[in-house]
Amino acid sequence: MSGVPTDGGGSRGASHEPSAARHDAARADAADGRQATPHVSISRNQHRVRVIHQGVTVADTQSALTLAETGLPDVFYFPRADVNMARLERSTHSSRCPHKGDASYFHLRTEDGIVENAAWSYEAPIDGAVQIKGYLAFYASRVDRIDQTS
Helix, strand or coil, rough: CCCCCCCCCCCCCCCCHHHHHHHHHHHHHHHHCCCCCCCEEEEEEECCCEEECCCEEEEEECCCEEECCCCCEEEEEEHHEECCHEEEEEEEEEECHHHHHHHEEEEEHHHHHHHEEEEHHHHHHHHHHHHHHCCECCCCCCEEEEEEEC
8 A cells, every 4th residue: 555545535635645546556467467566755854845735834843754655645643742732623534454454534614614634644554664653644636735845
């Protein structure tokens, strides 16, 4: 599965929800006799990373983690202390990734209403992903910007 959980519902776009394309590519690799084995790595991000939606900074950190998975865009994970948690509301949606575990989702509260399932967290990740425990990530397609600066 991807560094980004499956869709989570209510998508604003498909740029960071590659699950269907990934499965198609895996089937094509299998047809060619190649084994599609995703590699997941998690590292400390040395840059400032921010999530901005409708002009409001929702998350701002210099302590992000970057999750990289073979063939997919990097995903930034934010410590909860650096996320405006008052803007998030827990969703009832969840998903499972064999590389990270069970994901819990959060809606983003805005002045114009709710952005459904805009963020997710692995609150009890499996052994290979314990570094992201309790961190939050955001769908780039559901917020206006996710910036990484120096």
